[in-house]
Amino acid sequence: MAQLSARPFTGRHMALVMIGFFGVVIAVNVLLANLAVSTFSGTVVENSYVASQGFNRLLGAAKADKALGWKMALGRAGSGAVRFTLSDASGRPLTGAAVRAEADHPLGAKAPVMMAPREVAPGIYEAALPAGRWHVGIEVRRGGHVWHAEDDAL
DSSP states (O other): OOOOOOOOOOHHHHHHHHHHHHHHHHHHHHHHHHHHHHHOOSOSOSOHHHHHHHHHHHHHHHHHHHHHTOEEEEEEOTTSOEEEEEEOTTSOBOOSOEEEEEEEOTTSOSOOEEEOOEEEETTEEEEOOOSSOEEEEEEEEETTEEEEEEEEEO
């Protein structure tokens, strides 16, 4: 049986292994950093102070919405329309309200849909909405009050 002569592993070999390893790591980091910078500008808002004021208004509106105690149940009617069942703080149907709604597709695959639901029964409002998964925001006006809610519709 012939023996193979093994070449010794020298410092030069180790240096080449280290340079190759760190070269690959650095190349991958540079590639990923370039992709990150080229796909996101880093600007979320132009003016953070103005954005914070808007956020404070949203918090105030949410507090007012909660104080009203109105509730919404969202579902689909037999016809495929989206159905909003609205009730007041005591659980009575919320009748005679002016209702507006907007549905956004979660992944932006479809254009947003504006809806003007109409009351089909006491506290029950319906509007046409294509099939699929939608994120629905609603604005209800009644008796000088404005109320907002959001939910997902299938």
